[in-house]
Amino acid sequence: MRLDRFICKSTELNRDQATRAIEAGEVVVNGEMVTEARQQVHESNLISLNGESLTPRPSRYLMLHKTAGTVCSNSDGHYPSVLNGLDIERVEELHIAGRLDADTTGLVLVTDDGRWSFNIISPKMHATKVYRVGLRDPLADGVASRFAEGLWLQGEEKPTLPATLQQVTEREVLLSITEGRYHQVKRMFAAVGNRVVSLHREQVGEIRLDIAEGEWRYLTETEVACFAGLSQLD
Structure with a gap:
């Protein structure tokens, strides 16, 4: 994690205050003064501020059920932030692991643990995401096989990784x-001549959405x- 983020997670300082303290030479990492806020540190490092040893607060892990018309961002944009519904302290320290479009609903994972979220969003970690998809047209024959083989998408340098398609109804x-x-x-x-009219994420890895729309809970x-321990696949 970045040193400025470590300071924020270990004190009541905000990001600007932490950066000023670091640049002023008030922070020592493993016995050496560090003045670069972006330096990467580990929670096991010995880090002090003005001679006082720092211990980060425990990481937090949440799921929330995203509603349509919200954005996966820490601040409002054209639509309100999905984090607005979190009634907890220091929401600004949290980030979203795997974003959804404004019109997409479903499971969103939120944390302040960067290593944990990396295991979700990194394509090299192969975390499976399950979506319930509503289609404009009935599913054509052979689409599941094409998805399983991998599709070439416009502007991409390599095909998609194999995907699994399970038909629920004619258009779902x-x-x-x-x-x-x-x-x-x-x-x-779109590459197989159809159009998505509704999109809902139900599951990420082994974590299944089990709360009502607009609600949240700790994992x-x-x-x-x-x-916490996904191994990288090549």
Whole structure:
């Protein structure tokens, strides 16, 4: 984690205050003064501010059920931030692990643990995301096989990784993918001549959405552990 973020997580300082303290030479890491706020540190490092040893607060892990018309951002834009519904302290320290478009609903994971969220969003970690997809047209024959083989999307240098498609009704499917390319689900169906009319994320890895729309809860220890030790796949 960045040193300025470590300071914020260990004190009541905000990011600007932490940066000023670092640049003023008030922070020591493993016995050496550090004046670069962006320097990467580990929670096991010995870090002090003005001679006082720092211990970061425990990391937090949440799921929330995103509603349509909200954005996966820490601040409002054209739409309100999905984090506005979190009635907890220091919301500004949290970040979203795997964003959804404004019109997409469903499971969003939120944390202040950068290593944990990396295991979710990095394509090299192959975390499976399951989407319930509503389609404009009935699902055509052979689409599941094409998705399983990988699709070439416009502007991409390599095909999509194999995806699993399960038909629910004539115009509704469950799609499981291990990537998170820009508008990937919508582009995949556009590549086979169809159009996504509704998109809802139900699951990430072993974590399933089980709360009502607009609600949130802390993850269980078992759920957190799902992404605490993912091994990288080549």
